[in-house]
Amino acid sequence: LTRALLKIALGISEDIQISGQTSGLLESFDVLLPVGYQQAMVIGSFSPTTPFEDILKWDCTNPYRYWLIINSAHPLLGERLHLPKRYAHFLKLHAELELPALIPASRNRAEFFSKLSNSYKALPLLQSTLIFGVIMGAGLRGILWIIGKLSDLLDIWQLIWLHNANSFIDACILIAFSISVFLWINNYFPDLKPTNIGTDPDLGDYFATNATLPPDSRPVLLSGKLLGRSGLRNWLGQDLILQTPTGLVRLNYCSYLGPLGNILPQPTRVSNLVNQNVIVTGWFRRGVNPWIDIETISIEDDKPIRSYYPIWITILATVAALSGAYLISQVGA
Known part of the structure; x- marks a missing residue:
């Protein structure tokens, strides 16, 4: 079972990298697949350089993982693979993956309210x-x-x-x-300064940090190939993936008026940069499915396209x- 789920993840990730976008069929049938395509994209693409155990450690030990999975179509893969490991140990067999022990959501009511307050x-x-x-x-x-x-x-x-x-x-x-x-x-959204920004870091090291949460912003500057749908099919920016030397990571782009504002006339659209080598600055965030909130994205020696997610949230709060x-x-x- 462990090998089957991991091979499915590897196959989905390979399909995204070969086709250069997320297949519409794959996206439509996501809830029916054994492994979600967003989970598979990360696990499959980073596995050559980062051990499966390091990637899946977050799924087993992060205390807020049950809250962050609420809008995910699939349970955490690390938790699912933890059960076959227990069966293997019970039967005194070699486990395919040696994952850490699961940390329960809340051991008592006091711990629950402590999590709620934080x-x-x-x-x-x-x-x-x-x-x-x-x-x-x-x-x-x-x-x-x-x-x-x-x-x-x-x-x-x-x-x-x-x-x-x-x-x-x-x-x-x-x-x-x-x-x-x-x-x-x-x-x-801390300031992106040369002193605090990570230039082309190994994102696998970021995934392996099991205590990281979305508010733990990691300023990054990454180079890679932009994958996703091109043209009108990606005006909302729903399928933007950066292919880095270490793996794939999803990008979050937003206009002044939020995601729907992306369909308004713009001088240059991010979807026009698909299948080109780009430079991205932004904030890496670790959740159920890691992503990067874009600050700027550009091709070499060209004017960068800015993302206005912080400004959009500020406008929303002002309204x-x-x-x-x-x-x-x-x-x-």
Whole structure:
């Protein structure tokens, strides 16, 4: 079973590298495949230089892996391959892979709440700020509701309106979300400086670090061949893969207006660089499926194309703050 799953991953990765893009058939039937194509792309392409055990260690030991897998179509391959290893040890047979022991999600309730309070250290920026906004916004709304009820009982008429101002909860959530974005965005996207940027690093070493999480930004400068669909089929930037000397890694490109803004007229599109050698700067992030948030991408001696993911999130937070302020202004109207 272990060999079969690993060979499937190797075959999928090889198909992506030979065809130069993710097959539409492969993408459409992803949920029906034994191994997800995004998992296979990483495991299969990095295995020649990085041992399988090092790549799959994260799947077995990272304490937040159960949270990060929520939007993945497949369970973690490392966990799946851990069971055959246990069977082999029980039967006193040689295991194909010697994976570390699984770390449980939460051993007790206190550990669960500790993870919940530190979720902003584990989840990608947008997800963590949304969770923080909902929790803090609902908590603030609850406090205001209690103040309104007490004011009603104590006949403090100036504050009675607080307990039935339904739009307040929406405003509190929006404002809490925007504040959390403004507080965390600089740490999530640190400045790319010559002193802190890794030039053509061995990404296999990054994969082997089992405690790494998406907010643990690693500034990188990578050279390689850009794979993916070309032309109109890739205007949204959904199939951008960088082929480096050590393996394949997915790229995340975004315009001022988010992913949908990629379809608006642009001087040069990233999809026009497909099948060319490019230079990418950005932030490497380790999750269930590792990726790089692009800062710039260019071909040699040409003007770089910038990605505006940090600016898009800032615009989103500004709109949320203005919407929250508008809702508050309408409470007494």
